[in-house]
Amino acid sequence: MSSEKIDRRNFIKRATSAIAAMTATSVLRPDLSFAKTEKGSTLEYRTLGKTGLKVTTVGMGVMNCSDPAVLLRAFDLGINFYDTADCYMWGRNEEMVGKAFQGKRDRVFIQTKVHPKEEKKMRASVERSLHRLRTDYIDVLVWHGHSHPEEVSDPDLYEFMMKMKKEGKVRFTGFSSHSRMASLLREASKQNYHDVALVSYNFTYSKDLKEALALAAKSGIGIVAMKTQSGGYRKEKMGGLNPHQAALKYVLMDQSVSTTVPGVTTVEEIEECAAVMGAPFSKSNVNELKQYHAFLQERICTMCGGCTGECPNEVPYQDFLRVAMYLDGYQNEFLAKEVLAKIDLTGAVEQCSECSSCSVICRRGLDIRSQIQLAQQISA
């Protein structure tokens, strides 16, 4: 477990809703073409940026899977890109991947991760990954969980990655991120440090991220999308709605994305995902995603940044949202008060109270007003 966490959030950029634009022609039709698409009978391949690797558009996020049979099924379905990490199940996940693909190593691409530490420990981590994966090379090694632009351009980290490449332990390198992704992708696009970026991307994300992905892809960075189904397989909790293929198709419409790594745990799930390759995004898929979006609404502020700048009085409501998250989510009043103490809220509370209704609209349907009121209760 990493000790860095709280400031992973707050990726703030002006954006518009992807779901609102979903029915627009420009979204339904792939209008960007940085990754070459080759269609087979059931498989679809794209080039993973400057790596030149021909990857299936549907890969597999192995993280929560513990059964090698699922990996073998994915392999037989033709899927050739697999994402794991040194820390998943504390190494057990890499062990399973290594065991399952023994004798098949030259027919799969394996992506794993390393956490930024001192060089000796990072080197030991890579060696452990190689041992568990039963291989002498890693196809793609990514820094795990970048959240600041300066991390993306850290020369020391870059130097270490270059060493790993020169020593033949790693073929290509990159970074992963769950937050501030647009900023990180823009920063990465300016340099020549990264071959691959692993980022969260699904139909709930902003136009800003979509644009940043296009910029990064244009610069040669291969984009691997995770969290493609925005929460995974919860069919039973959604009244039988099964929007996962639609969600995956939505991501694949974006030609900036080279491959996806939906997290799956069963044979049935990987078959469902694999069937998406080459399949068109239909009108019924639009309806499924609309229903899915409705299901996700009002659940939690994801700090997606989609509402940035929408308050006419320039009330720092996103600080209020952070406070509300600490109060309601973390249940930590101390932390909430600490945030309030650091920011100048003079007048903000009054200004906010004066409005009869809130003009800030959350694309997920979160009641911003009530969140602000929650934060105001402790600032009073």
Added chain:
Amino acid sequence: MFFRNFFIFSALTLTLLGSNSLSKEIAIESLLPKDFPEGWTRISGPQVYTQKTLFEHIDGQAEIFFKYGFQKSVFAIYQNGNNSKDQIELDLYDMGNVLQAFGIFSRFRGEDRTAGVGLESNLGDSSLLFYKGRYFVMLYATEADAVILKKMAMTISSSIPDSSPAPKEIESFPKEGLKPGSIQYYPEGLLGYQFLKRGFQGIYVPKDQDKGKRDDKSETKVEVKGEDIEYYLFLVILKDSKELEDILNTFRDTLSKRGKVDSEASTPLGSKVLKGEDPYRGRILIVPKGNYLVGAAGFKNDKEAEDRLAELIKNMK
């Protein structure tokens, strides 16, 4: 008689209510040591995470904790006063009940040695995992030191008031041939089959390790993928007899489509068994037993699998 029953009922009710309210009253952060072991100081936390915020702490891995009934967790970092780089990160998860705590523990543990803490524990080079009652605890040291990890784990374990016993199904698995630390509980998707839902599985090493020797009866036309010689025993937990029938039928259909179903499926375990071959798991044997389905997968020797299953069934209470 009435008074005796009433007394027993009242005592049970009070016990249940008492333990329930006790667990609700405990603030999870109170289970953490403040400054322990000697010379160590808590430098970060306690930070409590809920279902809404766990993702902020462990990103996508939160999903697997949710599947196992995650309630809340607390995180803290301790530092050695003599060496600032010597730190221990501690995560303590409230998983709701002992079954779920065992389940998540079983997904993380390796084949390393036990540490003798909690109901079960696992000591790695620089890590220690254990579960006790409804709690799952992970300790990670930046500098490997098993002694310190054990001391801290012992302290935490002693502060956990939940004395629930380990899930009873664990004891049903035969000991002989069982790979240490291989029993796992899955809340869904047992053996990677979505339709199997929840249950336990354990990995066994065959009596005869020689791959060349193979029971004549198990000859099959289906190519078995993978070369591992280990096999699984598993135990599926069912709601009722209808679910049992549904799962058996689905299993039969799946094997028919993907592999094969043996035409002659009579075994010493009874007549209502399902035997066949799965392309990814190899030989499959399934036997209904009350509200359970027990089975073996990936074995080479039918007789050995039947014997092990018979023992598992015998051990079930």
